[in-house]
Amino acid sequence: MTELTPPVVILDKSQMAENIGAVARVMANFGLSELRLVTPRDGWPQERAWATASGADWVLEGVRVFDSVAEAVHDLNTVFATTARPRETRQPVRTPRESARILYDDTASGLKTGLLFGGERAGLETTDIALCAGITTIPIDPKHHSLNLAQAVAINAYEWRTLILDAPPPRFREGDPPASNELLVGMYEHFEAELDAGGFFHPPEKKPSMSQNLRVMLGRAAFTEQEVATMRGAIHALAKGRGRVLAKLAEKRAAEAKKGE
Amino acid sequence: MTELTPPVVILDKSQMAENIGAVARVMANFGLSELRLVTPRDGWPQERAWATASGADWVLEGVRVFDSVAEAVHDLNTVFATTARPRETRQPVRTPRESARILYDDTASGLKTGLLFGGERAGLETTDIALCAGITTIPIDPKHHSLNLAQAVAINAYEWRTLILDAPPPRFREGDPPASNELLVGMYEHFEAELDAGGFFHPPEKKPSMSQNLRVMLGRAAFTEQEVATMRGAIHALAKGRGRVLAKLAEKRAAEAKKGE
Numbered sequence: 001m002t003e004l005t006p007p008v009v010i011l012d013k014s015q016m017a018e019n020i021g022a023v024a025r026v027m028a029n030f031g032l033s034e035l036r037l038v039t040p041r042d043g044w045p046q047e048r049a050w051a052t053a054s055g056a057d058w059v060l061e062g063v064r065v066f067d068s069v070a071e072a073v074h075d076l077n078t079v080f081a082t083t084a085r086p087r088e089t090r091q092p093v094r095t096p097r098e099s100a101r102i103l104y105d106d107t108a109s110g111l112k113t114g115l116l117f118g119g120e121r122a123g124l125e126t127t128d129i130a131l132c133a134g135i136t137t138i139p140i141d142p143k144h145h146s147l148n149l150a151q152a153v154a155i156n157a158y159e160w161r162t163l164i165l166d167a168p169p170p171r172f173r174e175g176d177p178p179a180s181n182e183l184l185v186g187m188y189e190h191f192e193a194e195l196d197a198g199g200f201f202h203p204p205e206k207k208p209s210m211s212q213n214l215r216v217m218l219g220r221a222a223f224t225e226q227e228v229a230t231m232r233g234a235i236h237a238l239a240k241g242r243g244r245v246l247a248k249l250a251e252k253r254a255a256e257a258k259k260g261e
Numbered sequence: 262m263t264e265l266t267p268p269v270v271i272l273d274k275s276q277m278a279e280n281i282g283a284v285a286r287v288m289a290n291f292g293l294s295e296l297r298l299v300t301p302r303d304g305w306p307q308e309r310a311w312a313t314a315s316g317a318d319w320v321l322e323g324v325r326v327f328d329s330v331a332e333a334v335h336d337l338n339t340v341f342a343t344t345a346r347p348r349e350t351r352q353p354v355r356t357p358r359e360s361a362r363i364l365y366d367d368t369a370s371g372l373k374t375g376l377l378f379g380g381e382r383a384g385l386e387t388t389d390i391a392l393c394a395g396i397t398t399i400p401i402d403p404k405h406h407s408l409n410l411a412q413a414v415a416i417n418a419y420e421w422r423t424l425i426l427d428a429p430p431p432r433f434r435e436g437d438p439p440a441s442n443e444l445l446v447g448m449y450e451h452f453e454a455e456l457d458a459g460g461f462f463h464p465p466e467k468k469p470s471m472s473q474n475l476r477v478m479l480g481r482a483a484f485t486e487q488e489v490a491t492m493r494g495a496i497h498a499l500a501k502g503r504g505r506v507l508a509k510l511a512e513k514r515a516a517e518a519k520k521g522e
Contacts, residue, residue, distance in 0.1 A: 026412055028405035054407050097423070138419070139426050144289035146315050151287055151415045158399070158416050162358070165400050 004107045006160060008034040009153060010072045010079070012128060013119035015041045021052030021060065022150035023117075028056035030157035031164070036072045037065045041119075069116065069128035074182035077111035078103060081132040082152050083124050084145065090216050092134040099136040100159035111177050115156050120149055127208070130215040131181060133222065176224035183228045188215050190232055194239040265368045267421060269295040270414060271333045271340070273389060274380035276302045282313030282321065283411035284378075289317035291418035292425070297333045298326045302380075330377065330389035335443040338372035339364060342393040343413050344385050345406065351477050353395040360397040361420035372438050376417050381410055388469070391476040392442055394483065437485035444489045449476050451493055455500040 009027055014020055014037060024035060037044055044065050053060055066072035073079050080099045094102070103113040116132060118124035129135065138155050140147055192211050201207035223231060270288055275281055275298060285296060298305055305326050314321055327333035334340050341360045355363070364374040377393060379385035390396065399416050401408055453472050462468035484492065 022409070025405075025407070025409065029401050029408050029412070031402040031404075054409075056405055095423070139422050140290050141292040141422070143292075144286075144317055146286070147290050148283070148286065148315075148411075150409075151290070151412065154412045154415055155419050158419075161400050161402070162356070 004104070004164065005112070006032040006034075006164075007103050007107070007156075008036060008076060008112070008114040009157075010036045010038065010069065010114055010116045011040070011119075011149070012038040012069055012072075012116065012124060013041065013122060014149065015120045017042055017046035017048040018052045019120060019149045020046070020063075021049035021054075021056075022148075023153045024049065024053040024056045024059035026150050026154040027059050027157055028053075030154070030161040032157050032160070033059055033062065035059050035063050037063055038069050038072050039067060040065065069125075070131060070181070070185050073114055073116065073131060074185070075112060075180055076114040077178050077180055078106045079114040079116055079132045079181065080134050080136045081116045081118075081124055081129045082136045082138065082156060083118060083129065084140075085137040086126075086129075086135065089135065090213075091129065091132070091220065093137055094134055096136055096138055096156050096159045099134065100156065100163050102134075103160065104163045106177075109177060112180075115153070117149060117152055127212055127215075130212045130219060131185065133178075133219065176226060178222040179225045179228045183225060184219065184223065187223075187228050187232055187235075188218070191218075191235050194235055197239070265365070265425065266373070267293045267295075267425075268364050268368070268417075269297060269337060269373070269375040270418075271297045271299065271330065271375055271377045272301070272380075272410070273299040273330055273333075273377065273385060274302065274383060275410065276381045278303055278307030278309040279313045280381060280410045281307070281324075282310035282315075282317075283409075284414045285310065285314040285317045285320035287411050287415040288320050288418055289314075291415070291422040293418050293421070294320055294323065296320050296324050298324055299330050299333050300328060301326065330386075331392060331442070331446050334375055334377065334392060335446070336373060336441055337375040338439050338441055339367045340375040340377050340393045340442065341395050341397045342377045342379075342385055342390045343397045343399065343417060344379060344390065345401070346398040347387075347390075347396065350396065351474075352390065352393070352481065354398055355395055357397055357399055357417050357420045360395065361417065361424050363395075364421065365424045367438075370438060373441075376414070378410060378413055388473055388476075391473045391480060392446065394439070394480065437487060439483040440486045440489045444486060445480070445484065448484075448489050448493055448496075449479070452479075452496050455496055458500065 009023065009032060011020065011023060020037065020040065027033065027035060044063060045060070049060055050057065080094070080103065085093050107113050116124065116128070136156065138147060138152060188211070191214065195201060196207070201210055270284065270293060272281065272284060281298065281301065288294065288296060301307075305324060306321070310321055311318065341355070341364065346354050368374050377385065377389070397417065399408060399413060449472070452475065456462060457468070462471055
């Protein structure tokens with residue numbers, strides 16, 4: 001058995017503390033230990049979670065709470081969102097087995113990985129899914145697709161453990177690893193701010209979906225740290241360039257106005 | 262996707278109706294529908310099961326209750342017992358993935374298959390495991406091995422559905438299919454009764470473990486119907502033969518007694 005840091009589990013807007021406990025239990029069953037919660041409905045800690053964790057207390061005691069998915073995944077390199085196959089997406093959609101294999105290879109290359117799950121009712125926001133390296137879809141019968149949260153975690157965790165026990169030779173990534181989500185989000189925000197200043201988001205109500213499409217597009221590229229720096233340099237250069245153009249235009253107009261006096 | 266009759270799920274001595282409901286839910290999630298209960302602690306039906314089934318009512322409405330595992334599996338050809346890897350066993354122990362593959366191939370050959378699970382606390386009796394074609398062990402972390410019943414069903418059902426969706430060409434069994442459990446148990450009982458009459462079970466308190474070892478040994482052979490008939494013929498012949506030997510012995514003694522008069 002290979003000793004690797006297992007994926008972090010991130011639960012977004014979970015509603016029932018009992019489900020958080022059940023998730024901790026099944027994480028422990030399959031050797032996962034790091035659990036992060038994003039705005040749990042009833043706050044944290046909740047005694048009811050301990051009641052259903054069946055002794056997996058160390059998982060609950062290590063829980064960290066975050067205000068947003070972006071913050072919860074900030075230090076992770078490869079995060080997969082478990083959700084139903086979206087009607088339309090430009091992100092890769094994989095089975096739990098395929099995803100586990102990628103997480104395994106990335107972990108073996110020294111990257112930090114995560115598994116993101118939505119709340120019991122609402123599921124995941126598309127903006128949060130856009131922060132992920134891909135989508136994991138569990139092959140549920142469409143006739144009965146309401147899968148319990150802990151079961152969804154169980155299937156992914158089981159696939160991870162099966163891989164670890166089988167210990168296939170990891171396929172090491174060629175070249176540099178992808179940047180952390182923190183660096184990527186910083187890049188997206190920089191890009192979007194400059195685009196906004198440039199009047200790109202038109203009409204303004206389309207800004208959220210337009211930004212998200214950009215994030216998904218760029219996210220697929222899995223930029224390395226160096227590439228993020230390069231991209232930010234490019235954004236900066238373009239924005240500054242636009243500034244120069246605007247400055248020249250203003251100069252020209254001023255000159256024309258002077259002529260016309 | 263291949264249309265095949267999925268395995269029957271058999272829950273032995275389940276304690277909490279909530280767990281039965283959760284099992285029904287996850288069965289429906291992965292396309293399984295036939296559920297059998299062996300002596301559920303609180304009787305059946307139980308309203309609390311419907312509360313946790315999350316709409317998988319057709320599974321609960323089709324439930325059949327049995328008095329013993331032997332009766333619950335009587336019409337099935339290949340049943341795997343999900344349990345921790347026994348310290349010592351002469352039955353094959355497989356992963357959920359390996360078991361699903363065999364169940365798939367057997368189902369494709371027209372056999373009836375099943376998945377047997379023990380109660381929340383007690384697990385399965387070794388005598389009931391001995392009725393199965395093998396043991397399925399979920400790769401649990403030994404540091405936290407208390408797996409929730411519905412999770413154990415989920416992992417097996419997920420592996421079944423993954424196979425069905427991938428629809429690999431089934432490997433058809435060569436030759437005749439294995440006999441039903443009913444025929445096998447009939448054969449075991451016949452065998453044991455004759456062995457008992459022959460004074461095989463000595464000392465008598467060892468009879469249960471000796472019988473079980475025999476069942477496991479013979480079970481591994483996966484006798485066809487014809488082979489069961491052959492074996493029963495052999496048992497009968499041996500027993501009758503013993504009768505003849507005894508009769509001859511008695512005759513001889515009687516003759517000697519007469520001489521000595």
